Amino acid sequence: MSSFIDGIRKITNSSHINPDEKICKTCNYKCCTKRFQQNFKSWTSDNNYIDKFIQDTQLSAHRDVKKALEWIPYNKLYNIKHIEENCYVANWIDGNILCWDRKNQIWIRRDQKMIVKLKKLNNPKAITLEFMDEIKIDYVFYGITHDPETKDYMMVLNERCKKCNIVCNAIHFQQNFKNWTSGNNDIDKFIQDTQLSAHEKVKNALEWISYNRLYNINEYMSENNRVANWIDGNMISWNNQNWKREGQNIIVKLKQINDSKNIVLEFKDEINKAYGVTQDPKTKNYIMV
Ligand SMILES: [Zn+2]
Ligand SMILES: [Zn+2]
Ligand SMILES: [Zn+2]
Structure with missing residues (x-):
């Protein structure tokens, strides 16, 4: 038994x-x-x-x-x-x-x-x-x-990203679209496109940078010769619902964007590494960071 x-x-x-x-x-x-x-x-x-x-x-x-x-x-x-x-x-x-x-x-x-x-x-x-x-x-x-x-x-x-088969950077960027705007459709679209194609490499994405995240701006210089310190620094990876960043307070060049309709070309021709776009609240000019 x-x-x-x-x-x-x-x-x-x-x-x-x-x-x-x-x-x-x-x-x-x-x-x-x-x-x-x-x-x-x-x-x-x-x-x-x-x-x-x-x-x-x-x-x-x-x-x-x-x-x-x-x-x-x-x-x-x-x-x-x-x-x-x-x-x-x-x-x-x-x-x-x-x-x-x-x-x-x-x-x-x-x-x-x-x-x-x-x-x-x-x-x-x-x-x-x-x-x-x-x-x-x-x-x-x-x-x-x-x-x-x-x-x-x-x-x-x-x-799930169709390309990467995971919740990749592009998805994290996309879920954040509603939380920022440049106030200009062409610029929004341009920044969003760089973010949607940054599946693996966050550094390839541009971002909207609030003007108040910049300081020490040498405003006495002409609009194409300005530099500033950027409080946040650039994004490196997604971490706990936020972008992990490096290079806090990094010195960045500011360069005026002449025509937002031609923003793709203006960025293409830029030889310096671009991090994003900001807007001078006084002149309303859009500026490459
Ligand atoms: Zn088992
Ligand atoms: Zn319902
Ligand atoms: Zn992806």
């Missing part, structure tokens, strides 16, 4: 992951799946189907934590704004899981307060592996949340 039970136990162990086991039989160490599994009891979506679906993605993730969805409590989201039918943007306090921190026994996450898109699941039961794969073509899929007021279940997503 005991050998019969042992036999059953062996079959069960080989096809399922035993929550009591310390290590994962598939990976031979304590993989992501084990970490997730030990946490199953600490969350619920209040919908058995959704619970099971999230758990299944976690049980099949093993070494690749990106394959797992997570349950994201609604109170971890803020700045929730309706943008279109069944669709919202929000900031996510925690950011997405990167890997397990053994020392502190917690998930290491990145991009705290990241901008995410929330898309309503019209029918929670319609979420299947095929459906998830389809969503993943256009989005990075982090998890599922539940609006306690509307009772809607929503997918927590981020834009």
